[in-house]
Amino acid sequence: xxxxxxSINVADVESVGVRMKNGGYRLVVITCTPADEGYYITYxxxxxxxxxxxxxxxxxxxxxxxxxxxxxxxxxxxxxIHDLYGFTFEGMTLDFKGTFIKTSIPYPFKKKEQPAxxxxxxxxxxx
Amino acid sequence: xxxxxxxxxxxxxxxxxxxxIHLDLVVExxxxxxxxxxxxxxxxxxxSLVDRREYQDFVYLxxxxxxxxxxxxxxxxxxxxxxxxxxxxxxxxTYLRTxxxxxxxxxxxxxxxxxxxxxxxxxxxxYQSWKIRESILNELEATTxxxxxxxxxxVGGVRRDVTNHFLSExxxxxxxxxDEMKSLTNVFMNDYDVKKRLxxxxxxxxxxxxxxxxxxxxxxxxxxxxxxxxTGYLAYGDIGFKPVAEKGGDGYARCAVRCKELFQSVxxxxxxxxxxxxxxxxxSVKGNPEGEYFSRSEQPRGEVIxxxxxxxxxxxxxxxxxxxxxxxxxxxxxxxGGCDLADVPQIVLTIDPCIGCMER
Amino acid sequence: MKMLxxxxxxxxxxxxxxxxxxxxxxxxxxTRGHLVFDPSKCTSCTMCMKRCPSQSIVxxxxxxxWTIDRFRCxxxxxxxxxxxxxxxxxxxxxxxxxxxxERDVEKFDITxxxxxxxxxxx
Numbered sequence: 304x305x306x307x308x309x310s311i312n313v314a315d316v317e318s319v320g321v322r323m324k325n326g327g328y329r330l331v332v333i334t335c336t337p338a339d340e341g342y343y344i345t346y347x348x349x350x351x352x353x354x355x356x357x358x359x360x361x362x363x364x365x366x367x368x369x370x371x372x373x374x375x376x377x378x379x380x381x382x383x384i385h386d387l388y389g390f391t392f393e394g395m396t397l398d399f400k401g402t403f404i405k406t407s408i409p410y411p412f413k414k415k416e417q418p419a420x421x422x423x424x425x426x427x428x429x430x
Numbered sequence: 431x432x433x434x435x436x437x438x439x440x441x442x443x444x445x446x447x448x449x450x451i452h453l454d455l456v457v458e459x460x461x462x463x464x465x466x467x468x469x470x471x472x473x474x475x476x477x478s479l480v481d482r483r484e485y486q487d488f489v490y491l492x493x494x495x496x497x498x499x500x501x502x503x504x505x506x507x508x509x510x511x512x513x514x515x516x517x518x519x520x521x522x523x524t525y526l527r528t529x530x531x532x533x534x535x536x537x538x539x540x541x542x543x544x545x546x547x548x549x550x551x552x553x554x555x556x557y558q559s560w561k562i563r564e565s566i567l568n569e570l571e572a573t574t575x576x577x578x579x580x581x582x583x584x585v586g587g588v589r590r591d592v593t594n595h596f597l598s599e600x601x602x603x604x605x606x607x608x609d610e611m612k613s614l615t616n617v618f619m620n621d622y623d624v625k626k627r628l629x630x631x632x633x634x635x636x637x638x639x640x641x642x643x644x645x646x647x648x649x650x651x652x653x654x655x656x657x658x659x660x661t662g663y664l665a666y667g668d669i670g671f672k673p674v675a676e677k678g679g680d681g682y683a684r685c686a687v688r689c690k691e692l693f694q695s696v697x698x699x700x701x702x703x704x705x706x707x708x709x710x711x712x713x714s715v716k717g718n719p720e721g722e723y724f725s726r727s728e729q730p731r732g733e734v735i736x737x738x739x740x741x742x743x744x745x746x747x748x749x750x751x752x753x754x755x756x757x758x759x760x761x762x763x764x765x766x767g768g769c770d771l772a773d774v775p776q777i778v779l780t781i782d783p784c785i786g787c788m789e790r
Numbered sequence: 791m792k793m794l795x796x797x798x799x800x801x802x803x804x805x806x807x808x809x810x811x812x813x814x815x816x817x818x819x820x821t822r823g824h825l826v827f828d829p830s831k832c833t834s835c836t837m838c839m840k841r842c843p844s845q846s847i848v849x850x851x852x853x854x855x856w857t858i859d860r861f862r863c864x865x866x867x868x869x870x871x872x873x874x875x876x877x878x879x880x881x882x883x884x885x886x887x888x889x890x891x892e893r894d895v896e897k898f899d900i901t902x903x904x905x906x907x908x909x910x911x912x
Contacts, residue, residue, distance in 0.1 A: 334737050
């Protein structure tokens with residue numbers, strides 16, 4: 304499994320999308336993961352079963368250009384990241400404006416100040 | 431054509447859908463112009479439990495993401511952790527995992543054929559498909575202990591072994607199952623009523639399928655030879671594998687791809703049984719996972735990606751699943767534009783929606 | 791003609807499903823049915839409580855009881871793999887359906903007696 308990840312800037316996202324589309328690559332997934340400072344958004348492309356990854360580092364609430372002009376199917380991943388983490392993507396092909404996944408807490412996967420307890424005790428145990 | 435547009439909800443409750451998804455259809459005089467999907471009815475937030483269960487126990491959670499494709503979720507998760515930690519799984523364990531994965535694929539395709547026949551109104555064909563599926567579930571229960579949730583994968587191998595005597599008996603039973611499947615797929619491919627409802631409906635061209643990111647039988651029904659099993663993980667590298675695809679791009683082609691994959695899976699199981707190596711079935715795993723990994727495999731519905739991230743403790747930090755149904759939703763939106771209102775249930779079913787996995 | 795053969799077949803064929811209350815249900819040797827606990831072998835190490843993915847086992851070391859909530863247990867078998875003293879095993883019959891009022895948590899008293907170590911010769 305190819306795990307080399309290339310870092311790019313936020314402004315280069317659209318040009319990477321155009322380059323991959325012309326090269327015949329297929330969009331596989333857009334992942335968002337919390338890092339030490341801010342978040343990493345990783346774009347994964349595939350051609351003939353070799354994966355290539357490009358990574359952008361963003362801080363809370365940043366706006367990122369969408370690759371919807373090159374890849375029409377990217378709106379699914381971008382809306383999901385918007386609903387769960389709170390980033391805005393500009394120029395999505397189909398914009399749900401926050402109603403793609405409706406949750407009772409807004410942006411549930413954001414980094415919280417107090418992390419959740421590692422082991423949940425569901426019932427009261429008399430020790 | 432009056433030119434007035436109404437919006438008809440194709441709701442979360444519908445007799446045809448196995449799981450809830452909502453589509454708002456923009457309709458003009460019985461022709462559908464476009465569709466807007468709306469998901470989130472079964473979102474359980476399974477990914478947030480990852481920092482509360484140890485990584486070895488998380489396999490039991492990963493296999494309960496979906497009821498139909500449960501074995502491939504647990505096998506992909508174990509493959510991800512083993513790749514991240516650099517664990518070498520014994521050969522017999524990879525062959526056993528391949529065998530169970532192919533049984534899982536046969537049972538999922540038979541389930542889809544039954545549901546599809548039910549959506550057309552052909553209920554006796556529905557019952558015949560599920561009758562064959564029962565014999566497959568019996569095989570799974572005899573070897574793994576569970577019919578739907580197998581619980582047999584663990585990090586480092588598999589938990590149970592199958593004796594060689596049992597494997598040769600299973601080979602003989604497969605002949606009977608294959609004959610029954612031949613007479614079943616004959617009806618789907620050649621019956622006049624079924625063909626009238628399928629041919630020419632829901633066309634997806636080859637360029638659209640590649641650009642929108644479709645995977646699985648949805649893409650292979652349009653002439654694309656995309657299959658994650660060609661990368662050669664588990665035992666597919668030793669056996670050699672070629673994907674099955676059909677040109678045509680309509681509902682009939684997708685149904686034909688699934689019927690042909692049934693027979694291809696039976697061939698793969700026979701090869702695995704004859705080539706099964708001897709040896710142990712698991713290795714013990716020490717230490718904790720660290721780093722990140724993208725693990726990829728082929729579910730019955732397409733290519734699934736598990737992204738796992740660990741930081742050196744026994745709890746993982748992040749787990750993300752991208753299921754094939756999520757990748758097929760843009761293709762669904764593009765297929766539905768331009769069809770008739772009465773064909774919408776069939777067309778939604780031809781992409782094989784598994785909403786439970788899509789919104790874990 | 792083929793239709794006639796199918797119709798005659800349907801008249802004389804045995805039903806494919808099992809007639810459940812009269813015949814017992816079919817399951818196999820390795821089927822994961824329900825969990826059985828042996829109180830005389832448990833040393834209260836609480837490993838099964840830590841490794842249960844659905845948190846259905848509660849072990850109280852001070853009061854020496856072992857409780858299982860049958861409705862939470864998913865019969866995965868992780869506790870059986872983890873227990874070093876062979877106090878847990880799996881039977882093949884499925885548990886029957888019930889309501890919470892009929893069958894809630896089950897409590898067992900641990901009756902393990904630690905065998906005495908032979909005194910070392912000085």
